[in-house]
Amino acid sequence: MAERHRASSGSPFERPIGFSRAMRAGDRVLVSGTGPVWPDGSCDPDPYAQACRSFEIALHALEELGGSAGDVVRTRMYLLDPADWEAVGRAHGGLFEAVRPAATMVVVAALLDPRWRVEVEVEAIVG
Numbered sequence: 001m002a003e004r005h006r007a008s009s010g011s012p013f014e015r016p017i018g019f020s021r022a023m024r025a026g027d028r029v030l031v032s033g034t035g036p037v038w039p040d041g042s043c044d045p046d047p048y049a050q051a052c053r054s055f056e057i058a059l060h061a062l063e064e065l066g067g068s069a070g071d072v073v074r075t076r077m078y079l080l081d082p083a084d085w086e087a088v089g090r091a092h093g094g095l096f097e098a099v100r101p102a103a104t105m106v107v108v109a110a111l112l113d114p115r116w117r118v119e120v121e122v123e124a125i126v127g
Contacts, residue, residue, distance in 0.1 A: 002026035007064040009034075009057055013112070022061035024126070029067050031122040033078070034058040035113055043115040047084035051077070051091035054120040059095070062124055069095055071124040074102045078119045082107045088118050 002025040008014060009021040022031040034057045036043055036050035044050060059069055075096065077088050085105055092103065101123075111119050 002028075005065055007061040009061060011037075021057075022065055024065040024067075027125050027127045029062055029065050029071070029122075029124040029126055031058045031061050031124075033119045033121050034061075035111065035116045035119050037113070043113065045115070045117070046087070047079075047081075047117045048087035048091055050116065050118045051088040051120065052094075054118060055091060055095055055122075058120055058122045062122060065126070067124045067126040070099055071126045072096060072099055072101045072122055073125050074123040075104070076121040077103070077105045078108050078111060079105055080108065080111060080117050084117055 005024040006020040007022040011021065014020065019032055022029055034054045036053040038053065044053065062068065075092065077092065079085065079088060088105065
């Protein structure tokens with residue numbers, strides 16, 4: 001089994017749920033579902049701002065484990081409202097236009113925090 005390295009975002013959910021923001025095993029980095037929360041606990045209601053913040057947190061965790069946006073091979077975006085696809089897609093495209101990872105958008109009934117309109121996951125192969 002590959003050696004494992006973890007990154008934490010300090011999310012209050014990490015300890016009680018028992019997860020890491022991101023896990024690196026060998027050359028693969030998996031970033032957990034990431035919501036759009038600022039350090040002070042606030043959450044911008046705009047879906048574009050939420051997507052940007054979620055990806056910012058996810059990419060920071062990826063960077064802690066030796067990766068970058070250019071290493072991303074797959075993303076998943078969970079949306080509450082299908083009408084938000086353009087705003088979330090614009091945020092995604094701004095980061096990954098040149099990389100063009102496999103990407104999925106899924107509309108869900110709810111997310112963990114009722115303020116969230118989007119949550120993202122990122123997978124990368126580094127090294």
